[in-house]
Amino acid sequence: MNLKGLFQRIRDGFRKPESLSDEVVQGFVRELEKARIEDVSCDEVFKQLDEYVEKEVRDGDAARIMPLLREHLDICSDCCDEYEALLDVLEQTAKEK
Ligand SMILES: [Zn+2]
Numbered sequence: 001m002n003l004k005g006l007f008q009r010i011r012d013g014f015r016k017p018e019s020l021s022d023e024v025v026q027g028f029v030r031e032l033e034k035a036r037i038e039d040v041s042c043d044e045v046f047k048q049l050d051e052y053v054e055k056e057v058r059d060g061d062a063a064r065i066m067p068l069l070r071e072h073l074d075i076c077s078d079c080c081d082e083y084e085a086l087l088d089v090l091e092q093t094a095k096e097k
Pocket of ligand 1: 041045072076077078079
């Protein structure tokens with residue numbers, strides 16, 4: 001269920017508290033946690049992705065330096081695909097040198 005649907009159910013829940021199950025509340029909390037991570041937008045990730053991949057290939061500690069980006073890659077398959085593609089390219093380039 002998306003965040004909007006959850007808000008709707010929470011609102012209904014105030015009118016009819018018995019309809020506000022634990023499950024709904026927990027789902028709401030989960031969505032909020034996800035939304036926090038998604039504070040880093042895909043655009044932001046794309047902008048910093050080459051830097052991230054470069055750090056990863058060179059030093060292997062990109063996740064420590066840019067943890068928000070790492071978190072985003074874990075939950076966002078679009079950015080993760082992009083990340084893996086870039087990683088491939090960079091590793092190929094590194095081998096050719
Ligand atoms: Zn993304």
